[in-house]
Amino acid sequence: MRYFSLNNREHTSTFENAVLKGLAPDKGLYFPEKIVSLPKSFFKDINGFSKTDLAFQVIKNYVGDEIPASELTKIIAHTLDFEFPVVPLKENVGVLELFHGPTMAFKDVGARFMAGSLGYFINKGNVGKVTVLVATSGDTGGAVANGFLGVEGIDVVILYPKGKVSEIQEKQLTTLGQNVIALEVDGAFDECQDMVKQAFLDEEIQMQRQLTSANSINVARWLPQMFYYFIAYQQLAEIDKKLVFSVPSGNFGNICAGMLASKMGLPIDHFVASSNANDVVGRYLNSEIYEPKPSVATISNAMDVGNPSNFIRIMELFDKDFKVLKDHLSSYSFSDDLTKKAMKDVFEETGYVMDPHGAVGYLGLQEFLKKHLDYYGTFLETAHPVKFLETVESVIGSKLEIPPTINAILNKQKKSIGIKDYTDLKAYLLS
Ligand SMILES: *Cc1c(COP(=O)(O)O)cnc(C)c1O
Numbered sequence: 001m002r003y004f005s006l007n008n009r010e011h012t013s014t015f016e017n018a019v020l021k022g023l024a025p026d027k028g029l030y031f032p033e034k035i036v037s038l039p040k041s042f043f044k045d046i047n048g049f050s051k052t053d054l055a056f057q058v059i060k061n062y063v064g065d066e067i068p069a070s071e072l073t074k075i076i077a078h079t080l081d082f083e084f085p086v087v088p089l090k091e092n093v094g095v096l097e098l099f100h101g102p103t104m105a106f107k108d109v110g111a112r113f114m115a116g117s118l119g120y121f122i123n124k125g126n127v128g129k130v131t132v133l134v135a136t137s138g139d140t141g142g143a144v145a146n147g148f149l150g151v152e153g154i155d156v157v158i159l160y161p162k163g164k165v166s167e168i169q170e171k172q173l174t175t176l177g178q179n180v181i182a183l184e185v186d187g188a189f190d191e192c193q194d195m196v197k198q199a200f201l202d203e204e205i206q207m208q209r210q211l212t213s214a215n216s217i218n219v220a221r222w223l224p225q226m227f228y229y230f231i232a233y234q235q236l237a238e239i240d241k242k243l244v245f246s247v248p249s250g251n252f253g254n255i256c257a258g259m260l261a262s263k264m265g266l267p268i269d270h271f272v273a274s275s276n277a278n279d280v281v282g283r284y285l286n287s288e289i290y291e292p293k294p295s296v297a298t299i300s301n302a303m304d305v306g307n308p309s310n311f312i313r314i315m316e317l318f319d320k321d322f323k324v325l326k327d328h329l330s331s332y333s334f335s336d337d338l339t340k341k342a343m344k345d346v347f348e349e350t351g352y353v354m355d356p357h358g359a360v361g362y363l364g365l366q367e368f369l370k371k372h373l374d375y376y377g378t379f380l381e382t383a384h385p386v387k388f389l390e391t392v393e394s395v396i397g398s399k400l401e402i403p404p405t406i407n408a409i410l411n412k413q414k415k416s417i418g419i420k421d422y423t424d425l426k427a428y429l430l431s
Contacts (some may be wrong), residue, residue, distance in 0.1 A: 001064045003030035003219060006312055012311065015066045016121050019114065019220045020130070022213045029218050030311070031316055036061040038265045046234050051084075054234070055227045058264070062223050067120055075116030076224075079109055084228060086235040086378060090354055093365065095233045095377045096245075099355075102405070103142040104384035105302075106228070106254065110221035111147030113389060115154070117220045118212070122153035131216045131429070133199060135159045135192035139302050142172035143182045144214050149260045156180045157429070159192040159354025160419070168387060168406055175412035183428065184416040190359075195422050205429050214245065216253045217309050226255035226264075230384055232378060233266055239376045244364035246272040246379040248357040250303035252310040254380070259317055259328065270375070272330050276300045279333035281311060288322055299336045299391050300356040302383070332367045334360055340395045342366075347396040355385040 003018045005011040007028030012314040015023070018030040038057070044056065054067075055076045063072055065367055079091055082100040089095050101108030121127050132154055134144050141158045148156045158173055162184045165173070174182040185192050200213070216222065229245065238241060245268055247255035255273050262268045271283050282288045292307035318325040333343075342359045346352055354362060358381035365377040385392045386400050402410075420427055 001063050002033045003090045004033055005029070006031050006316060007120075010163040015063055015117075015219070016126070017119050019218060020050050020127060020212060022215065022218045024074075024203065027312060028362075029217050031034070031313060032062055032219075034061075035260065035263050035317075040265070043233075043237075043265060043267060046237060049234075051080050051227075051231055053368075054230055055080060055224070058226055058230055058261070061224060062219075063117075066230040067117065071120055075113060075120065077231070078116060079112040079224060080227060080231075081086070084231045086232050087352075088340075089350060092241070092369065092376050094236070094360075094376070095352070095354075095358065095381050096228065096378050097381045098228060099381060099384035102146050103139075104119070104387055104403070104406070105139045105143050106382045107140055107143035107221075108147065108381070109217075109224050110228060111143040111214070113224035114214060114218055114220035114416065115147040115151050118154065119151040127153075128210055129153050129155070131155045131157060131209045131211050133157050133159075133196055133211050133429075134214055135189065135196045136165070136173070137161070137189040137301065138165045138169045139387070142169060142217070145173055145176055145182075148214070149176050149180055150178050154179060157183060159183045159185050159196060159419075159425070161189045161192055164189065166387070168389070168410070171409045171412060173386055173411055174414040176415045177415065183425065184418050186418065186420050195425050198422055199425060199429060202426065205426065208430055216251050221369050222253050222257055222310070222313075224256050226261040228254075228380070229258045229261040229266055229268065233268070236310070236376065236378065241376040242269040242372075242374055243267065244272060244365070244368055244372070244375045244377045246368065246377060248300065248303055248361040248364075248380060248382050249273040249275055249281070250278070250305040250308065252314060253307040254382070256310045256313045256317070259314060262328075263317055270328060270330065270372075272332065272364040272368045274361045274379070275331065275333045276303050276339070277333065277335060278304055278306055279331070280306065280361075281308065282331035282333045285326060285329065285331050298356075299339060299388070301358050302357060303360065330364075330368055332364045334363045338363060343395045344393065344397075347398070353385045353392065353396060353400065354381060355383045355388050357382045
């Protein structure tokens, strides 16, 4: 499969190059040249597939012959090595839990698949040693670090803002060891991100190190997110209502993968992009005016995105046809107060604990179902509530049980290197 740049269709790339480079040279996002439809029979027999076989059928055409089937199967089996249950919450509502991976965030799937693909290309010898350089405000860094841990030929360098990530998040970044180095930056997240951008433009560094970014626009992080929707559908196939999925959205990579899955034939009738106060897409769907704004801070902070990078891919999926897009996508936005109230109400009604991101997804689904009684709705729970311990415990007024994987990390020794500015980062990367 070839990929073209959304800035210029003439510029195309292999899967391998798209994975290694992330963005096209003209800074466009890569998009597959062809969307492969799966036959009706595939969906009729979907329960006959194991998770790995299902995912292999879904992604094989997007990888093509660039990774042999046996290797691709191994990468997928490792990527999906945990559960993706749809838990019934109440009548016509289920929760797709995506937090059973090693860092308890849905980004584990994309990070692992990208690490496996890149690791394969390096191992094959086409590509020299690679340094994955990322800035994190919390969750992404942990999933990326964990995904790339121990992959030969890859060094991971993570920048995080000192004192601005939670204790659990910091331990997830700083206790891995091996090929993962955590740089603790005396500054805010924006400064970490600026330093990373500067490094990518620095020729002296480029001469010594092959840098790649592992951020969410990389096709190898974006595409495997389709797996969630296919695996969920296996569990919902018996339901004889229309299906709607509500996705807590920030950069819109996850929901865009779901919409791609439905373009391939997966019978999902509608999507809801649920957002916090950062509601650029909701405003667009109401006004047809796309107007990014600086992000504002909320309790669902992984969705604090003012200009979602993947929305352009959704537009491409719908040939930029606003009316058709509106038939398939709704978007609602919720304040922190409403989010907290939903967490509390659901806990009191059902005993189920939602994290702030999942709660936004729940609210979006409720809003849609109010007017669409012929649907069964699923919302995505994108992180384990324990990752937002303080908020969750104070809202529901009850203590959470800390899972053993988190407890084990909390007892490990933090290892980081303190840096102040770009000069320090550059010195580190050239050392
Ligand atoms: C990244 C993230 C999101 C947003 O996902 P996008 O693909 O960027 O829309 C939602 N919830 C959590 C917990 C996340 O880490």
